[in-house]
Amino acid sequence: MDEATLVNATVADRQAVVVKAGEGERLPVLGTQVRFLCEGAHMGRRFSMMEVTLPLDMGPPPHDHDWDEAYYVLEGDVRFQLGDESRLFTQGDFIYAPGGTLHAFKGASSTPARVLVLDAPATMEGFFREAAREITVFPRDLAKVPALGQKHQLRFRPPA
Template sequence: MDKQAVTVKDGEGEVLQVLGADVRFLLEAAATGHRFSIMDVTLPKDQGPPPHEHPWDEAYFVLSGRVRFVIGNAVRVFEAGDFAYVPGGVVHGFKGAEETPARVLVFDAPATAEGFFRDVDKETKAVPGVAPDIPAIAQRHGMRFLPPAA
């Protein structure tokens, strides 16, 4: 692979709509040979992915606002400057925790989440008013969403 430098100015780049959040790729998988990717995610209150698991690692750095994380059996609220690393196979999820949307940098390694995000964005827009089968999309990409708590 012939590596190239990548620069993204604030406000540049494609924004995907995924599970109520805006996902903007700062560094796409192809640019790193799928070793890792970096996303800038904006999370409105109560929006974001429910608890799920997948085989790749992810790390989160909260840029602003507050985010409610589920990691394993723990539930914690993270604020600007807080960091979390979630190894592959560990159940996790996160949502915006206050009225002002939070911003989080998300790193995935190896870079695998991009396909899921792109499919959800595309299939959500394909038939307006009809929600796509998110668990089926997740399964296609090696992810498993947990059933909602009773």
């Protein structure tokens, strides 16, 4: 796996980062693929950014957490749940979920959707890395998700 290129331009606890097409650490997480574009460690934990590939009907179950997340649909269709409302979003759509908002999303097109995900402050990386290590056999390992989420301050909720 390629890692982001850290450019020799550091300001306080932040570094310039360049990730070329096809580069960046990739992890299989809950049936999706997460590609790290800008890790929190390079940004003083202010935010992180990932590209998530969502096959049809794959994505995280309903959950909430204390940090903010923003999503930009690069391609494909994605079904988002925000609170009690479920809506279909497509290429070019933007979604913001403030901390504390119950939300979920999954691929909704026959070809995998791609979504940019920004979390602020940077928090999700630890969960993604541990989930990629611990949740490898479906559906058996899915029972680990609630405890793993709790460890990383994610509160998973039963689907509506």
